[in-house]
Amino acid sequence: MTLETDQLTARRSGFEVSATMTIEPGQTVALLGPNGAGKSTFVALLAGLERPAGGRAALDGELLDDVTAGLHVAAHERPIGVVFQDLLLFPNLSSLENAAFPLRARGIPAREARGRATVLLERLGVAHKSSSPPSTLSGGEAQRVALARALVHEPRLLLLDEPMSALDLPARVATREILRRELASFDGVRVVVTHDPVEAMILADRIVVLEGGRITQTGTPEEIRTAPRTNYVAQLVGTNLFRGTLARIDAGAGTISTPQGDIVGAVPSGWRSSGDAVVAVVRPSDVAVHTTRPTGSARNVLHGPISSISIEAERARIRVASSPPVLADVTLASVERLGLRDGLEVWVSFKAVEVEFVDA
Amino acid sequence: MRRLLAISVIATLVGGCTGVDAGCEFEPTLTVLAAASLTEAFGRIGERFEVAGPCVHVRFSFGPSDGLATQILEGSPADVFASASPTWMDVVVEDGPGIQDRVDFARNSLVVITPADDTTTVRSLDDLANVGAKLVLAAEGVPAGDYAREILANAGITDGALANVVSNEEDVKGVVQKILLGEADAGIVYRTDVTEGVRSQVRTVEIPEDVNVIATYPIAVIASTENLDQAGAFVDFVLGDGQEILRSFGFLPAS
Amino acid sequence: MRKTPAVFVVLALGGIALVGLPLVGLLTRAPWSRVWDAVSDPMALDALRLSAVVSIGATAIAVVLGVPLAWVLSRTSFPGRSAVRAIVVLPLVMPPVVGGIGLLAALGRRGVLGARLDALGVSIPFTTLAAVIAAAFVSFPLLVLAVEAGLSSIDQRLERAALAMGGSPWYVLRRLTLPLIAPQLAAGTVLTWARALGEFGATITFAGNLRGVTQTLPLAVFEQGQTDPGGAVVVSLLLVALSLAVLIAMRGRFLPSATAGR
Numbered sequence: 001m002t003l004e005t006d007q008l009t010a011r012r013s014g015f016e017v018s019a020t021m022t023i024e025p026g027q028t029v030a031l032l033g034p035n036g037a038g039k040s041t042f043v044a045l046l047a048g049l050e051r052p053a054g055g056r057a058a059l060d061g062e063l064l065d066d067v068t069a070g071l072h073v074a075a076h077e078r079p080i081g082v083v084f085q086d087l088l089l090f091p092n093l094s095s096l097e098n099a100a101f102p103l104r105a106r107g108i109p110a111r112e113a114r115g116r117a118t119v120l121l122e123r124l125g126v127a128h129k130s131s132s133p134p135s136t137l138s139g140g141e142a143q144r145v146a147l148a149r150a151l152v153h154e155p156r157l158l159l160l161d162e163p164m165s166a167l168d169l170p171a172r173v174a175t176r177e178i179l180r181r182e183l184a185s186f187d188g189v190r191v192v193v194t195h196d197p198v199e200a201m202i203l204a205d206r207i208v209v210l211e212g213g214r215i216t217q218t219g220t221p222e223e224i225r226t227a228p229r230t231n232y233v234a235q236l237v238g239t240n241l242f243r244g245t246l247a248r249i250d251a252g253a254g255t256i257s258t259p260q261g262d263i264v265g266a267v268p269s270g271w272r273s274s275g276d277a278v279v280a281v282v283r284p285s286d287v288a289v290h291t292t293r294p295t296g297s298a299r300n301v302l303h304g305p306i307s308s309i310s311i312e313a314e315r316a317r318i319r320v321a322s323s324p325p326v327l328a329d330v331t332l333a334s335v336e337r338l339g340l341r342d343g344l345e346v347w348v349s350f351k352a353v354e355v356e357f358v359d360a
Numbered sequence: 361m362r363r364l365l366a367i368s369v370i371a372t373l374v375g376g377c378t379g380v381d382a383g384c385e386f387e388p389t390l391t392v393l394a395a396a397s398l399t400e401a402f403g404r405i406g407e408r409f410e411v412a413g414p415c416v417h418v419r420f421s422f423g424p425s426d427g428l429a430t431q432i433l434e435g436s437p438a439d440v441f442a443s444a445s446p447t448w449m450d451v452v453v454e455d456g457p458g459i460q461d462r463v464d465f466a467r468n469s470l471v472v473i474t475p476a477d478d479t480t481t482v483r484s485l486d487d488l489a490n491v492g493a494k495l496v497l498a499a500e501g502v503p504a505g506d507y508a509r510e511i512l513a514n515a516g517i518t519d520g521a522l523a524n525v526v527s528n529e530e531d532v533k534g535v536v537q538k539i540l541l542g543e544a545d546a547g548i549v550y551r552t553d554v555t556e557g558v559r560s561q562v563r564t565v566e567i568p569e570d571v572n573v574i575a576t577y578p579i580a581v582i583a584s585t586e587n588l589d590q591a592g593a594f595v596d597f598v599l600g601d602g603q604e605i606l607r608s609f610g611f612l613p614a615s
Numbered sequence: 616m617r618k619t620p621a622v623f624v625v626l627a628l629g630g631i632a633l634v635g636l637p638l639v640g641l642l643t644r645a646p647w648s649r650v651w652d653a654v655s656d657p658m659a660l661d662a663l664r665l666s667a668v669v670s671i672g673a674t675a676i677a678v679v680l681g682v683p684l685a686w687v688l689s690r691t692s693f694p695g696r697s698a699v700r701a702i703v704v705l706p707l708v709m710p711p712v713v714g715g716i717g718l719l720a721a722l723g724r725r726g727v728l729g730a731r732l733d734a735l736g737v738s739i740p741f742t743t744l745a746a747v748i749a750a751a752f753v754s755f756p757l758l759v760l761a762v763e764a765g766l767s768s769i770d771q772r773l774e775r776a777a778l779a780m781g782g783s784p785w786y787v788l789r790r791l792t793l794p795l796i797a798p799q800l801a802a803g804t805v806l807t808w809a810r811a812l813g814e815f816g817a818t819i820t821f822a823g824n825l826r827g828v829t830q831t832l833p834l835a836v837f838e839q840g841q842t843d844p845g846g847a848v849v850v851s852l853l854l855v856a857l858s859l860a861v862l863i864a865m866r867g868r869f870l871p872s873a874t875a876g877r
Contacts, residue, residue: 047779075778076786088776092794105782105790149780427841434844479724494741499824501842526741527823528830530838538823542725543740 001025001156003046003189007055008065010041017041017213018055028183028190030204032197034232038213039193040085043161046191047082048075059157059189076105078157081150085162087142089134095145096121096130102153120148124178140171147182156188163192164199176202196310201225209233240282240327242355247274253299253352256280261323264299265355286354287328289318290347291338298349302326306344309335316340320348384415388587390594391437393421393428395444395503395577396531397468397550401609402442405602409594412601416590424502424531432456432582439585440594442577444468444532444550445503449578459580465598467612468550468575470507472565475542482546485567488512489520496527496538496547504532507573508548514571536562550575552610574612641852646845653849661827662835663853666812668743669831673750673811677758678804685762690771707756714752715820722748722821745822746829753817754810761803765796805865809858 002024009018017038023029033039044050046057048064051072057065064073081102089098096117097104103113121127124144126137134142143163150158164175180203183190192203200207201221209217209224209232217229228234234241244258246267254267256278265280288294294301304322316335318328326348330340340346394402399422406418421428421438429448432438433456441459443449453459472488474480481490488495498505505528512521526544529535535547540561554564579598581591598606603613646653653659688700706714722729722739729739739745769792777787793800815833822829824838832854840847 049775049779075775076781076783080779082776082779084772084776084779086772088770088773090773090777090791092791101777101790102781105777105780105786153781424841430841430844496823499838499841501838525825526828527825528838529824530819530841541719541723543719543723 001060001188003057003059003157003191005046005055005057008042008045008052008057009054009067010038010045010050011053012041015213016053017045017210019208019210019215020055021208021215021218023189023191025187025189027205028192028203030200030207031191031193031210032200032207033195033210035195037210039195039210040161042210043082043159043191043193046157046159047080048073048078079155080157080159081153081155082159083143083146083150083161083163085165087134087146087166089137089142089146089149091134094131094133095126095137095141098134098145099148099152101149102155106153108153117148117152120152121145124148124182138171139167140175143167143171143175144178147179151182151186158183158186158188158190160190160192162194162196165194165196179203234281240284240287242280242282242324244278244280246276246278256355258324260325261302263324263355264352266353280355282326282350282355284317284327284329287326287348287350289320289328289330289334289338289340290349291344293347294349296349297351299352300355301347301349303345303347306340306342306346309340309342311335318346320346322348326350387415387417388590389417389419390439390587390590391419391421392440392442392594393423393432393436393438394440394442395425395428396422396533397444397504397552398422398442398577399533400555401552401606401611404605404609405598408601408605409597413590413593413597416587416593418594422531422533424498424504426501426503427530429456437586438582439587439591440579440581442579442598443503444575444577445506446576446578447506448503449580452580452582456582458583460583461592461595462578462580463595463599464576464614465579465595465602466577466606466614468552468577468610469567469572469612470504470511470548470575471551471554471567472546472548473536473539473554473562474546474565475539475544476561476563477542479542480545480563482565484565485511485515485571486517488524488546489517490524491520493524493546494526494544495521495524496529496535496544497525498532498535498548499528499530502529502531503575504535504548504550505529507575510573511548511567511571514573515568555609576614577611638855641848641855644845645848645852649845650849653846654853656846658826658830658835658839659850659853662830662832662850663857665743665746665827665830666832666854666857669746669750669818670808670812672747673754673814674758674804674808676747676751677755677807677811678800681755681758681803681807682762682800685759685766688759689763689766703759704756706753711753711814711816712820715749715817718745718749718752718817718821740821741823741825741829743822743828746818746831749817749821750811750814750831753814754807757810758803758807761799761806762796765799765803766792768799769795801865805861808861812854812858 002022004022005019007018007020009016019042031039031042045052052065052067054067056063063071064078065071090101093101096114099117099121100113103116104110118127118130121130124147126141126144129137129141137145163179167175183203194200204221207219207221207224208215211230211232217224217233224233228239228241231241231243242256242258242263244256246254247257248255252266253264255262255264302322304320306318307321308319310317315329316332318330318340320326320328328348402420406420409418425443425445425448428441429451432441432452441449441452449462472482472485474482482488482493487493497508500506512518527538529538532549532553535549536553536558538544539547540558554562579595581595585591688696719726719740721727724730724733724738732739774787774792777791782790813833815837818829818831819834824830824834832850836847836850839850
């Protein structure tokens with residue numbers, strides 16, 4: 001039950017997404033990338049909701065798309081299940097009817113369809129909401145109904161588009177577990193699309209990074225985390241990565257000049273000369289966050305508004321839009337104590353010795 | 361009544377009374393309700409009257425005599441009423457505001473008209489009873505409609521002809537229109553309805569004299585008029601110079 | 616309750632008077648002693664029966680042709696789309712009598728299509744069908760506009776989602792789209808029916824006026840009004856009662872704009 005795409009391409013005005021990949025069943029693949037990278041477009045391609053501009057796609061050897069041969073299997077004829085970013089439950093149907101929709105649409109008689117849908121809703125813990133319309137469901141309940149709707153007809157390809165983006169924190173935690181469990185027990189090919197690295201790390205066995213319409217890296221979560229290949233990936237998966245030109249070395253410290261700003265790092269003597277291209281890494285746990293300009297000896301003091309706060313089990317990861325942008329890890333207590341929130345202007349600081357150089 | 365156009369007379373351009381002219385202190389408007397069949401003739405009469413007469417402006421409301429009578433009963437501010445049959449003048453006398461100076465001023469005969477092309481098979485009055493012929497009449501109550509039905513009865517073809525009626529028009533001009541459009545095979549209208557403009561598009565079939573009906577047209581001043589003098593002058597004009605105009609349009613003299 | 620400017624109160628009362636006074640007038644002028652006679656008069660009953668047949672027939676035509684047209688206008692794009700939309704709205708702004716002349720020019724004995732039909736022995740003017748067509752012609756735009764508004768208010772991503780769920784385009788239309796626009800479709804249908812019921816000018820021009828065949832209630836009221844205003848009032852009240860009954864059944868949900876998007 002392998003999903004194969006061969007340069008499957010979508011073209012929008014001035015934008016192109018193209019990817020070649022092979023996904024085996026039995027593993028969950030996360031398509032990870034920033035907004036605008038083309039993830040949702042690619043999902044639409046896989047779902048058959050858009051006609052590709054080029055390339056081929058096949059599931060279990062059966063062609064779904066072949067542009068040169070003029071073949072395109074319509075969405076409703078594909079053995080797929082999809083959970084959309086905004087869920088898109090049908091407002092005129094009850095939860096049970098929503099869940100049963102893929103069966104009824106394929107001609108399964110009503111009684112059998114309702115029965116199978118009920119079993120699924122029970123497994124997901126929302127059977128008690130069977131007769132409720134989607135508008136009355138909480139975020140987490142709606143999510144599970146949408147998941148039931150995607151699974152009920154036993155598809156061979158499961159597509160989840162930002163499955164948890166619409167949920168608040170408590171719902172996210174609960175849903176994560178259900179999602180992980182369902183994905184693990186799903187026989188076919190599983191593709192999760194997300195911009196959240198935490199989501200990707202938790203749900204996926206393999207991560208495919210999509211940037212600007214192209215795959216820039218694939219690997220296990222560990223590989224991605226420890227050996228990021230692009231700035232975005234590094235930023236995303238939890239390391240500050242600065243790529244720039246070495247300028248001015250003196251007394252063991254050098255300035256790295258990046259397009260977005262300068263940082264100062266400890267340069268081993270004789271290691272490099274001015275003008276060399278370098279890559280430096282700063283661990284987020286080494287970055288301190290202040291609400292007022294700090295005093296002290298840290299050579300790197302930057303400031304900017306907080307652009308996001310990602311709360312995890314034991315810590316919070318703060319992304320600050322300074323020049324250059326910086327990721328900082330702080331304790332949950334600090335978040336509260338400092339009153340950290342999106343948009344708040346903060347100072348971040350780290351020492352020159354905390355800047356690690358990696359081979360460029 | 362479909363043609364509730366007030367025919368705005370352009371006599372002032374020809375040189376009638378204007379406010380500037382020394383003789384006219386003010387120019388009242390006379391409202392004349394007249395049967396639809398009088399449209400062309402009274403239009404011309406109105407023009408001449410404004411030129412010749414005192415300082416007055418005439419506006420007409422043409423329509424079926426039954427409808428016009430009802431309007432007068434409902435309080436329409438009419439000064440003069442010219443009907444295509446005595447019946448509706450009587451109604452105004454009995455149930456309405458009353459009249460003055462009632463005179464019969466013209467008579468009219470009826471004809472059958474058909475489209476000028478070959479689509480119709482109606483060549484004589486009796487053909488109106490042909491199976492499948494489409495006949496258009498004015499509605500009952502409209503003088504032209506009542507006269508038509510009288511003619512059909514006189515000719516003994518009532519049942520056959522009435523079965524062929526496809527539409528009862530609200531006034532006689534509606535019948536003309538249906539024939540002009542070529543939608544019906546035949547219609548019964550007044551001889552005067554076959555005007556110059558219509559002549560080339562219809563064929564006229566004569567109704568034998570022994571079954572034909574002669575319509576008598578009375579005219580009167582409405583008693584509730586506020587323009588008594590001018591209304592009387594208009595009636596006088598119709599009876600005087602107007603007679604020649606009526607003749608030129610095909611009306612018969614009153615006696 | 617928000618404070619209403621005095622001017623608005625006065626003008627609003629004027630508005631109520633504009634539509635309310637004629638109704639009050641009808642009720643006061645009605646010769647109540649004659650009501651039963653006037654209402655049971657065969658002419659009135661014939662007209663009532665014809666009006667029911669014509670208005671329902673016209674509405675059915677409008678719905679069957681209008682929903683697909685609204686779909687095409689709303690969901691597809693093709694060259695000349697705005698021209699088509701303008702033509703569809705035309706009967707709404709065209710004087711009905713002009714519409715009647717147009718129908719004759721198309722379907723009359725000498726008409727573009729009518730001449731051919733006539734040669735085959737099919738003649739439309741002066742028939743009940745003609746009355747239905749005339750009523751359908753003038754009321755069609757109301758249906759199309761209402762349904763189009765409804766379709767535009769649907770989140771099209773829902774329809775895409777339904778396709779991804781395995782619904783064929785027909786199934787999606789039946790199970791999702793039509794139920795979602797049901798309020799607008801209902802409102803449009805009622806407006807269409809009401810307009811078809813009241814049609815006069817196009818009917819009398821294209822279909823003519825013949826009792827039992829083409830004389831619908833508006834035509835009967837008009838003809839009666841020529842000689843018997845009192846009787847005309849009574850028959851008019853029949854029409855008003857019929858319309859009121861339907862409007863009450865709709866209970867306030869009869870404005871497309873009010874129901875679009877709930």
